[in-house]
Amino acid sequence: MSGSLSPSALSRLLGAWNLGAAPAYRELADVVRLLVLDGRVPLEVALPSERALAATLGVSRTTVTAAYSLLREQGFLSSGQGSRGRTCIPQAGPRGSRGGGVRANLSGAPGLAVPDGILDLAYASLPASGEVVHRAFASALTELPAMLPGFGYDALGVHALREAIAGHYSAAGVPTTARQVLVTSGAQHALNIVLRTLAGRSDKVLVEHPSYPNAIDAIRAAGCRLVPVAMPAAHAETRSGARPGWDLEAIETALMQQRPAMAYVVPDFHNPTGRLMPDSQRRRLVRAAASAGTVLVVDETLRELNLDGAVSTPLAAFSPAVVSIGSLSKSHWAGLRTGWIRAEESLIQRFAAARTTMDLGGPVVEQLAAAHLVNALAEPLPARLASLRENRDALLDLIAERLPGWEAERPDGGLSVWCRLPAPISTALAVVAPDFGIRLAAGPRFGTGGAFEHHLRVPFTLPPEQLETAVAALRSAQDRLEASPQLRRDLGTPPAAAIA
Template identity: 45%
Template sequence: MNTLSARALALLMVDWRGSGPAYLALADRIRLLILDGRIPLGTRLPAERELAAHLGLSRTTVSAAYAELRDTGYLASVRGSGSTARLPQDGTADDLLVDAPLDFSKASLPSLPAVAQAAQAAVERLPSFLGDSGFDPFGLLVLRRAIADRYTERGLPTDPEQLMITVGAQSAIHLVARTLLSRGDRAVVESPGYPHAFAALKAAGARLVPVAVTTDEGWDEAGLEQAFQRTSPTLAYLMPEFHNPTGRTMDDATRQRVLALAEREGTTVIVDETMTGLGLDGQTRVAPFPVTRNVVIIGSVGKSIWGGLRIGWVRAERELIQRMARTRFASDLGTPILEQLVVAELVPDYEQILAGRRAYLRQGRDHLAKRIRAQLPQWRMPHVEGGIVAWVNIGAPVSSQLALAARNEGLVIGAGPRFGLDGVFERFLRIPFGMPADQLDRGVDALAAAWATVTRHGARLPEADLAHVV
């Protein structure tokens, strides 16, 4: 069982106090941390006395907060064993609504009709593969060839032996991390960034080194250089094209600088291409990240085709692919055959699929921007170059409070700190725009109602735009 220390929990409790009773504010923040996944289910929380000391509270306040969490189903306590995080099982929590809540916590797109057609064709092809064991760590040759051809067409010559098919991009990140990292190794990550990548790297024993990315300036080049020079990281995880959540794309000069730093320090760069091809302003497609022996590319169809197709891949040197195959058998025995056949049917039409997705997302981005300007003019939604989310500055350090209030309005959304480390980004909210217009309307309505609730209870608004402050 994982145990969360009082110090670690205190670091997650930035700006948690509200105008109401302290025990309720404390309970609300811990509940949000559980709902957001920043406190994993089953984690043992610190003892009441220890947490009280770190937060400068009385033990009575912490005891009351824990009692509130137990009553609403978010803690399970056993005498002598402490309290562990859980989710309500009996529907008693005040945020379990009669109607299914609208989920803005995931950056995803609805499926395409072509997926069903491809599935039918894949089923017809399946019998020819039934004579094999189905346990293959590398993936079907037919799919690896198709993906290799796409990389070659984009200017990166690739053969099937340089590819491994995985159960989505998340599995790919976990696998690369477990293969290359040892406990205590440093890993450079973007801040804000992809929280599931943070979790994968931490699970492999990494100590994360954040480097800032902003909607205005992109990557902090000086910060990148300092991070590499001071820590000699084993890995650097980057999303250089339509970064999640800022939407920024890394320019060629910065890419070359990252490569030089990585080669000098012996760092392996993991390039996440899950947003590649989703430019929204008709910009020229950028070439693949410059590849050397120390560059690993991760891709998937989860953001471009459908999240329900759990197919990702790793593009790397053959020797690393072989090492990953040996590591992989400790966790899974290969990627499902039928899903691979479905994606193999779709890859030849991938450019056409991307063109349709870009048009759809462009409408969603523009619609979201219009609604935010109309209903939440205090907020600043930057122009989003590409991808499927907007990193919105809400103008006050109340993102966690806002996310919790939004649940009472029927909207599930991740608070800004979910995309950073140690509780930063309370002034930001990641809002996806990959859903239909009516759902975007409902989402903005819920956010506007939640904002009114939060600000009515005393949140202080800044006098100037503080988009760069976290």
């Protein structure tokens, strides 16, 4: 992101920064540095001028000058013209806990098989909804003979599945026809089709910060420029006492300043925070995107995993220009590899044309089975949601008991808890975790430029007894790092691993 941060916006993020525990300039620099590491102040953003920030904070300009100088020395502020340096992350060698070498290895890493005896906390995914999926495939096999006289190629997808998906949207208040649906091999495939169609190389794509790692990787691989917009911290409650949602003021500013070609957002149980965007913010988001000429692409893969029964309106209900991506991977089984794009018919035709440069269609039997699953979408969900609620509560209790220095945000839905760590040790934890029987996705994988070293995503897809083992392992890994501070400086990068 190449915008700027106003003095009032930075002041709001700083909060009560001047505690008197150290010289004011150092306290100011420390808080700004943590905001950058947490991703709450995006990278490549120009900080306010020294004079303007001093006036807003009610401190001397000398204090702000000294703070900015310290940030430059530490590598968190570039040397810009005058005092308008831009935020950045210090570069380090390959053995550092941050820097170019680590980021290169963390991004786009190939998937590795998990060794026996290792609990996988890098995947936020569930096993198949057993009998339901099996029954759907049995029905699909009986329907297959009717499909055999055809060629089997269909870039749009099997009509029965497109009809089922359209019916699902219509029932949710978004009138849809089969002509507005393109079936894909999962949500990641859908996003790549959308990117190839809507965003050319060097185009800007707005994302929430943090965001889903595989989406960030896809946007980078398409040659697009990320425009990260920080989400409010979990403890930043509103005046009404409500939990934080999205910083719509920051999103609106980024849209108007940057004019990105596309915005990728996850309003339904956001990955990794688990938040649900209120309808009032959805309306503002749609209006802001339309004003900026930005196509709003909405990832709804977690929408069905509504743990607390909160009511929300699909974002496409607020504008026909919204492009929606969905899949059965999180609600039923990732092995189905069935996803979709819902958009205006003219866009669907463009997506289908782009899709044929990647593949000529999906497997027919899987689509026939998926049609049964979509038509009876709610069948496996009550039992799955009850189990997930139990797992979520167990994980939150375990973290509070065994990891008291951690701040775990209670998710409204989805499959994981986003935790703030007591120190910037996320990558170090990921490196040592296999020694204690677990595999982790380090916090920086969910952002850009090495941010989120203070954070870790912990899925609650495992049963409570395995979650207890996993949290005990996290405690042991943290104890090792605390007992040997020099270990954090000497560790290499986490092993290459896939994330879901």
